[in-house]
Amino acid sequence: MKKIILLLSLLLSFCSIVLNAQKNPIKETKGKEIRVKKKNLAFDFTNAVKIDNFYYVIGKKPRVELVSLLLPFYYYGRAYDSDFVIYKLDEKMNYKELAIIPAEYFDKNVESYTIYKLGDKLCALFYFNNRKHLKQYLFAQNVDIKTLKPDGKPYKIAETPITKKEKRIRCIFSVDVTEDFTKMIVTADRTKLALSRRARKAAASQKNHTFTYWLYNNNFELINSGKNIKLGKGNTKVIGQTFDNEGNLCVLGFEADSKSKNKKSTGEDEDYNQSKMVMKIIKPTGEETDLTFAKGEYFYSAMLKLNPHTGNVAVVGLLSSGKGGAKGIFTQQVNLSSGEVLTESVKLFGKDLVKEINTLKPAAGSKSKMKTEVRLSKKSKPSKNAEPDYIHNLVRIGACHYNDSNELVVVTQKYYTYTSTTVYYDSKGNPHTRTITYYVYSDIISFKLDEEGEIENFGYVFHYTQITFPGIYKDYSSLYTGEKLYLITTTEGGQVELNNKASRTYPFKEYKTYRRKRTFADYVHVTDSELLHIMATRRKVLFTLMSVKTDM
Amino acid sequence: MQRFLVLVVMLISSVSVYAQKPKPKSDGADNKDLSKYLDDGRIGNVSNLVRFRVGRAFSGYLGLSYERKFSRKFGLEGGAYYKVFKGNYVESESFPSIAYEQKLGSINGGTNFLIYPKLYISGKKINTGYFYGLRVLNFNYKADVVNNFYTMPNPIIQKDVKATATTLAITCGSHQHIASRFIFGLEMGYGLGWGTYKDLKYLQTDSSTGNQVLSSKGEDTKFSIDVFTIDISLGMLF
Numbered sequence: 001m002k003k004i005i006l007l008l009s010l011l012l013s014f015c016s017i018v019l020n021a022q023k024n025p026i027k028e029t030k031g032k033e034i035r036v037k038k039k040n041l042a043f044d045f046t047n048a049v050k051i052d053n054f055y056y057v058i059g060k061k062p063r064v065e066l067v068s069l070l071l072p073f074y075y076y077g078r079a080y081d082s083d084f085v086i087y088k089l090d091e092k093m094n095y096k097e098l099a100i101i102p103a104e105y106f107d108k109n110v111e112s113y114t115i116y117k118l119g120d121k122l123c124a125l126f127y128f129n130n131r132k133h134l135k136q137y138l139f140a141q142n143v144d145i146k147t148l149k150p151d152g153k154p155y156k157i158a159e160t161p162i163t164k165k166e167k168r169i170r171c172i173f174s175v176d177v178t179e180d181f182t183k184m185i186v187t188a189d190r191t192k193l194a195l196s197r198r199a200r201k202a203a204a205s206q207k208n209h210t211f212t213y214w215l216y217n218n219n220f221e222l223i224n225s226g227k228n229i230k231l232g233k234g235n236t237k238v239i240g241q242t243f244d245n246e247g248n249l250c251v252l253g254f255e256a257d258s259k260s261k262n263k264k265s266t267g268e269d270e271d272y273n274q275s276k277m278v279m280k281i282i283k284p285t286g287e288e289t290d291l292t293f294a295k296g297e298y299f300y301s302a303m304l305k306l307n308p309h310t311g312n313v314a315v316v317g318l319l320s321s322g323k324g325g326a327k328g329i330f331t332q333q334v335n336l337s338s339g340e341v342l343t344e345s346v347k348l349f350g351k352d353l354v355k356e357i358n359t360l361k362p363a364a365g366s367k368s369k370m371k372t373e374v375r376l377s378k379k380s381k382p383s384k385n386a387e388p389d390y391i392h393n394l395v396r397i398g399a400c401h402y403n404d405s406n407e408l409v410v411v412t413q414k415y416y417t418y419t420s421t422t423v424y425y426d427s428k429g430n431p432h433t434r435t436i437t438y439y440v441y442s443d444i445i446s447f448k449l450d451e452e453g454e455i456e457n458f459g460y461v462f463h464y465t466q467i468t469f470p471g472i473y474k475d476y477s478s479l480y481t482g483e484k485l486y487l488i489t490t491t492e493g494g495q496v497e498l499n500n501k502a503s504r505t506y507p508f509k510e511y512k513t514y515r516r517k518r519t520f521a522d523y524v525h526v527t528d529s530e531l532l533h534i535m536a537t538r539r540k541v542l543f544t545l546m547s548v549k550t551d552m
Numbered sequence: 553m554q555r556f557l558v559l560v561v562m563l564i565s566s567v568s569v570y571a572q573k574p575k576p577k578s579d580g581a582d583n584k585d586l587s588k589y590l591d592d593g594r595i596g597n598v599s600n601l602v603r604f605r606v607g608r609a610f611s612g613y614l615g616l617s618y619e620r621k622f623s624r625k626f627g628l629e630g631g632a633y634y635k636v637f638k639g640n641y642v643e644s645e646s647f648p649s650i651a652y653e654q655k656l657g658s659i660n661g662g663t664n665f666l667i668y669p670k671l672y673i674s675g676k677k678i679n680t681g682y683f684y685g686l687r688v689l690n691f692n693y694k695a696d697v698v699n700n701f702y703t704m705p706n707p708i709i710q711k712d713v714k715a716t717a718t719t720l721a722i723t724c725g726s727h728q729h730i731a732s733r734f735i736f737g738l739e740m741g742y743g744l745g746w747g748t749y750k751d752l753k754y755l756q757t758d759s760s761t762g763n764q765v766l767s768s769k770g771e772d773t774k775f776s777i778d779v780f781t782i783d784i785s786l787g788m789l790f
Contacts, residue, residue, distance in 0.1 A: 106587045107677065109598030132592040139586065156583040 024506035025486060026493035028335045029545040030092025036541060039514035040098060042085040048113040048524045048532045049122065050272050051145060054096070056122065056544060057086040057527065057534065058115040074174045084112050084124055088146055093543045096522045099148030101141070110139065116177045118184055119218030121145060126154070127171045127486065135159045138173045138186060140220060155220045160188035160212060179308045183223070187251075188212045195262045209236035215284065223247055224284045234276040239277075242302040242313060247284040248336045250275060250313050255292075277302065278316065289339035294330055297346065298322070302330075305400040305408070311336050316400050316410050321390035323342055329410060331453035337498050345453030353455065357445065358391075360502045362462045393442060394474065401480035407456075408449045409485055409498070411478045412462075417470075441465045441475040446485055448498045459496040461487055479548055481529040486548050488523065490532055493546065508546075594732035595789050596678035601727075601735060602790065603629070607790035612637035613664050619787075621679055626673070631666035635659055635693060638788060654697050654754070661713060662693025679710040679789065680727045680735060687781070697752065710753050710766060717747025719779045727787070735787035743779045748772040 005345045042059025047258045049056045084101040102125050103112045113125040122143040142153040160172050189211045215224040222278050224247065231238065231374055232255040243249040255278045275298055279291040292315065302317035313334050321327035329347035334341050349357075393414040401409040421435045446459040463476050478496075479486040485496040487505065494505035522535040523546070533544040590596075599621035608615065608631075617631025638658055670685040694712040725739025752773040753766040 102678070104597065106590050106599065108590040108592075109597065109676070110590070126588060130589060130592040131594070133589075137589045139589075154586055155583050156589050159589075360605060 012529065018078050021191070023506075024493065025165040025484075025495045025549050026488060026506075026508070027152075027545075027549045028508055029091075029093050029547065030509075030521075031089060031095065031543045031545075033540045033542045034087070034095045035539060036098065038087055038539070040100060040538065041072065041538065041541070042087075043520050043536055043538075045520060045522065045524055045534045045536070047116065047528045049115070049117045049532070050526050050532075051117065053091055055089040055093075055532065055543075056115075056145075056525070057087040057093075057532065059087065059534075059541075060112050061085055061538075062069055077496065081418070082112060084115060085469065086115070086122075087541065087543070088148065089543055091307050093545055095150060099149060099423070101143060105154060105420075107428070111171070113138070113171045113173070115143065116175065116184065117181050117212070118142075118177055121185070121218075124137075124150070125175060129162060131162075131164070133162065134170060135163055136162050137366050138171075138175075139532050140184075140216075145492050146415075149521060157216060157220060158186045158188060158212075158214050160190065173243070173374075174406075176243065178243065178247075180245050183217050183243075184215070184216045184218075185241075185249060187216045188215050189238055209238065211238070211251070213249060215243075215249065215280070221232070222285055222467060224282075226282060226286065229282070229288070231383075236278060239302050240356065242304045242306040243519060244306060244308070244311050244336050246337060248311075248392070249282040250284075250304065250306075250336055251280045252302070252315060254299065254302070275299075277317065279315070279334065281334070281336060283339075291334065291339070291340075291341065293344060294346070295351060297330060299330070300326060300395040303397050305402060307387055307406065309402075309404075310406060310538065312342060312406070314400060314402070314408055316397060316408065318395065318397055318412060319348070323388070323390055324395075324416075325388070325390040325392040326389040326394040326412070329447060329449065329453070329455065331408065331449060340428050343363060343452060347449075347453055347455055349389065349391060350384070351389050354391055356500065357458065357460065362502055362504070369393055369409065373475070391445070392446060396475065397443070398474040399478040401485065403483055404532060404547045405479070406451055410445060410447045410455075411450065411485070411487075411496075412447070413474055414440075414445050416440050416442065435471075436468055437465045438468060439470050441467075441472075443498075444487060446478075446496050457498050459485065459503055460499040460501070461496055461505060462496075463489065463505075465489070477523050477525070477531050479529050481548050484548075486529075488546050490523075570703055581656075590591050598783055598789050599627075599677055600677060600790050601679040601787045603631075603735070603737065603785045603787035604632070605785045607785075608633050608664070609773075612659070615664070615787070617668070618699075619670075619679055621672070621677065622676055627670045627672060627679060627683070629666065629668035629670065631668075633664040633666070635662045637655055652776070654709060654752075657696035657698035657708060658683075659693045659695050662691065665690045668759035677789070680729055682726045683724070685725070685739070685741070685749075686721075687721045687723050687743070688704055689719045689721075689745075691715070691747065693717075695749075697749075699755070703707070709755060711750055714750040715747060715772045716750075717777075719743060719745030723781065732765065733789050735785075735789060737787060739785075740782045741779075742781075744776065745779050746774065746776045748774050 005447045017144065021394055042061045042070060044060045045057060046060065047058040050343065059417045078374045086099045086101065088097040091241065103110045103126055110126040110128040111415040113127055115122050115124045122145060124141045124143050138158040139154045140157045144151040148327050152280045158173055161170055169524055174189065177186050210228040211228065211231065213225060215373050218225055231253050232252055235256040236253040238253045240252060241251045254497065255276050274415050276295045277293055282288040298320040299317040300320050301314065305314045313336050315332040315358060317330040318326040319328040319330055328346060330346050332344045345399050358459050378469055393416045394412055396415045397410060398413050400412040403409060413536055417439050419437050421437055422435055423431050442464055444461040444463050448456045476487055476489045483496065487494060487496050492504060492505040492507045497503045523531045523533050529548045531546040533546060535542045601619040603617045603619060604655045605617065612635050613629060613633035614636045615633030616704050619627055619629035621627040630654050638660055647690040667688045668685055670683040672681050693715055695706050695715050696769045697710045698708055721743030723741030725737060727735045727737045730736045750772050751768055753768050755764045756767045758765050
């Protein structure tokens with residue numbers, strides 16, 4: 001009898017696993033672990049490109065080997081990035097080929113940045129800090145897809161000044177490629193530099209934020225460029241940039257309000273309480289349009305999203321309540337080619353919606369952790385008001401998607417920090433305290449907005465991750481395809497139903513593997529419906545493709 | 553006078569106009585010539601290095617070594633040193649007692665040759681980075697041999713004994729840029745060595761007189777040693 005019960009329970013558990021696996025809309029395609037020669041191992045991955053059903057994963061290998069274990073006192077730390085490593089994989093994530101693109105020209109070492117797809121080729125980008133000219137140069141080198149070897153001579157495509165005082169300078173440039181891979185934009189923004197305290201002060205006192213840009217076609221012919229373009233009239237911080245296939249460039253920034261000193265930050269999040277937004281649109285002809293909006297409003301975070309079908313750019317911002325949570329969503333749509341503002345709306349959540357969200361419970365069968373809101377620091381405790389009109393801890397916009405009807409789906413996340421202090425005693429009985437700050441990435445809330453920016457409905461996913469270092473902005477990735485929103489975290493994934501209910505996620509088959517501490521473990525976007533999970537150790541690399549199941 | 557002044561001003565202005573060179577644009581035709589953008593006054597990835605070894609100098613040897621990288625992984629260093637200063641600084645520890653009652657006193661001059669193949673890990677063209685190596689040192693020197701027992705009134709038993717020795721050490725180390733052309737090296741290693749003293753005489757008690765006299769064995773005295781090395785070096789790339 002016992003045996004029968006045991007067999008039945010085994011059968012049931014197997015069935016539940018199979019059913020769960022079938023329900024999960026995210027398909028895991030796990031390749032075989034690739035053992036690569038140590039000299040070719042990459043420890044940092046920047047991009048993944050899909051061309052003709054092959055995946056090209058771009059990695060960088062450090063110039064200094066980790067042999068420093070032998071000479072620990074002589075270790076300078078991980079030095080600049082060196083050569084590119086390109087892994088070619090097929091659709092089943094099987095390893096096909098490996099190529100090295102050396103970062104060396106004319107007997108000089110240059111630093112690798114990343115590789116993009118441009119035209120029908122890959123384009124490798126390198127930068128070089130010239131201490132004599134006091135400039136940082138950006139070079140582009142075509143890479144042939146068939147041979148995976150450098151094709152032709154490299155080009156210098158951008159330059160920006162550096163100073164003598166700056167010792168270790170990372171890449172100051174930002175590079176983007178259009179959706180159709182025909183144009184490349186390079187912007188140089190010196191605020192990206194890690195400056196000393198004095199230099200930061202000097203930069204903060206600078207009234208105008210300036211940047212320089214270059215727009216190239218896929219033959220590296222310069223279409224347009226602008227030097228020291230001013231953005232905003234005060235102390236401005238760039239949030240993002242986007243551009244369409246025609247080469248219209250749009251840069252969005254927060255302009256700090258000099259009178260906002262009383263509105264102090266309510267947490268460690270640097271995005272708290274930024275004031276009005278400024279936008280600059282630059283056409284390929286060089287014509288500039290300046291827009292300022294959301295005056296008098298304060299934001300936790302904001303982002304830009306281009307609709308490639310209409311050429312419209314959406315600006316989405318989370319409105320600050322000043323009490324540690326968002327009170328609404330600001331949206332604006334601008335036509336990039338004409339510079340015309342199409343819609344602008346400030347929509348508050350209201351008490352009813354906040355109440356509806358706060359009363360949600362995890363879907364049945366979900367194994368989501370219910371630790372949220374349990375341990376809060378004094379700073380971020382919710383107000384005693386029984387019916388707040390803001391969603392507590394909702395401060396970060398992680399993603400924004402356009403659907404075919406020109407409607408927006410905004411994905412936001414609750415984020416907060418708390419500190420834990422423990423007292424321990426040494427052998428002599430002396431007390432010592434240890435304080436740890438925890439960074440909590442909590443529930444993910446998605447809002448579907450109509451064309452006017454009205455909140456139509458929302459989707460909710462219970463989620464909880466806490467880490468002890470403030471390195472990442474969000475701990476999930478979202479995919480939007482076939483009018484459906486999918487969510488992938490480091491251990492689970494699922495579809496987010498925008499039906500004003502909590503959606504459940506399903507743990508990945510390999511979730512334990514993904515949680516392991518590795519030299520590198522992260523997701524890289526490949527297409528709108530595919531994410532690539534890369535995990536690298538000092539000996540092996542493992543690629544897993546997370547794609548949305550189309551047959552469900 | 554005024555005409556002359558006007559003429560001078562015109563002449564100067566025309567010269568200054570010619571002196572203004574057109575500035576190359578970043579989108580100009582010269583953006584393919586990377587060499588000028590990479591010219592920062594620092595030496596590039598050259599593979600020749602002349603090195604002064606501080607450890608050798610402490611032992612009383614002066615000389616230089618030359619290293620060339622034949623590939624990104626393999627480099628070979630060769631050096632020649634001459635014993636200028638008298639002393640036994642490193643050798644007295646490296647070359648211990650010769651026999652029960654004898655040991656090396658001081659080295660009075662000689663030569664020292666170095667052959668040092670290296671396997672670089674970082675695989676760069678330039679002679680920098682971490683490496684493993686096999687250091688081969690050949691010694692030819694004249695040495696004073698002293699008595700091992702300090703109670704003896706005259707410690708020197710025999711002067712200018714010819715000796716040869718070869719040491720082999722497996723090393724690991726690193727070369728790092730300290731300026732455009734200069735390299736700072738640090739390495740350590742452990743190994744073995746062996747050598748011979750030619751016609752080394754021993755103190756023996758004369759049975760008839762009862763005095764101690766030096767007598768030859770009639771054959772070379774062989775010895776083996778273990779080697780531990782830490783060396784700092786300064787090099788110049790060219």
